[in-house]
Amino acid sequence: xxxxxxxxxxxxxxxxxxxxxxxxxxxxxxxxxxxxxxxxxxxxxxxxxxxxxxxxxxxxxxxxxxxxxxxxxxxxxxxxxxxxxxxxxxxxxxxxxxxxxxxxxxxxxxxxxxxxxxxxxxxxxxxxxxxxxxxxxxxxxxxxxxxxxxxxxxxxxxxxxxxxxxxxxxxxxxxxxxxxxx
Numbered sequence: 001x002x003x004x005x006x007x008x009x010x011x012x013x014x015x016x017x018x019x020x021x022x023x024x025x026x027x028x029x030x031x032x033x034x035x036x037x038x039x040x041x042x043x044x045x046x047x048x049x050x051x052x053x054x055x056x057x058x059x060x061x062x063x064x065x066x067x068x069x070x071x072x073x074x075x076x077x078x079x080x081x082x083x084x085x086x087x088x089x090x091x092x093x094x095x096x097x098x099x100x101x102x103x104x105x106x107x108x109x110x111x112x113x114x115x116x117x118x119x120x121x122x123x124x125x126x127x128x129x130x131x132x133x134x135x136x137x138x139x140x141x142x143x144x145x146x147x148x149x150x151x152x153x154x155x156x157x158x159x160x161x162x163x164x165x166x167x168x169x170x171x172x173x174x175x176x177x178x179x180x181x182x
Contacts, residue, residue, distance in 0.1 A: 003133055003157075004042055004142045005150045006063075006179040008055040009034045016092050020085035020116065020148075026055035026176075034177030035062035041179075042067065046140035048074040049129070051081045056144045063144070070142065079129035082146035086116030108166040119169070120162060126152040127161055147173035150180055157182045 009030035013019050042063075048070045050060040057076070064071040088096055104113040109120045117125075126149055133141050143149065151170040155163065163169060174180045 001137060002043065002140050003153065003182045004179055005153055005174065006038050006142060006144045007147055007150060007174040007176060008059050009177045011055050014092065016094060018085050018088045018091050018093050018096065020082045020089050021053065022089040023053050024055060026058065030177055031059050032062055035059055035066055038063055038179060039066040042142055043140040045069045045072065046142045047136065048142045049077040049080060050144035051146060052076040052078055053081055060144050077129060079125050080143050080145040080149055083122040083148045084116035086112065086114030088114030105166040109162065109164055123152055123162060127156055130156045150174050153182055
């Protein structure tokens with residue numbers, strides 16, 4: 001049993017932007033390249049779940065065109081959406097005030113950054129998807145999702161359902177169009 005998390009390709013938004021749940025497309029050519037690379041390594045007949053945001057949905061479509069076996073058990077799953085950053089979505093990270101960043105990092109688990117989602121709420125949402133995956137023992141599963149979801153899943157794979165401080169959040173995650181296997 002394994003969980004593969006494939007991150008969408010480079011989104012079509014200015015580099016350095018906070019975009020979370022902003023429904024923006026990814027670069028089409030890079031999406032096709034990511035699908036081709038993933039198609040070569042993903043296990044046969046795995047269950048496929050994907051974030052309904054278009055940058056993930058388009059990767060799912062490209063991947064299933066190459067690997068029809070993955071389309072047999074393929075469903076959107078809103079629990080796999082990136083963390084919501086509320087009013088900060090579409091803003092450059094550099095334009096978010098130090099005071100707003102400090103408010104979030106000082107109460108990382110419970111502060112609704114930009115009025116969006118709290119890290120605790122995000123972790124609980126991903127943990128619900130993680131629990132569904134774990135209940136399907138013996139089967140492989142693929143999530144087409146986002147870096148934040150991959151980081152949350154990494155914590156969940158280590159038995160951590162909550163974090164108290166920003167320093168506990170994983171820095172590493174899959175690059176655009178890359179994957180991790182847990």
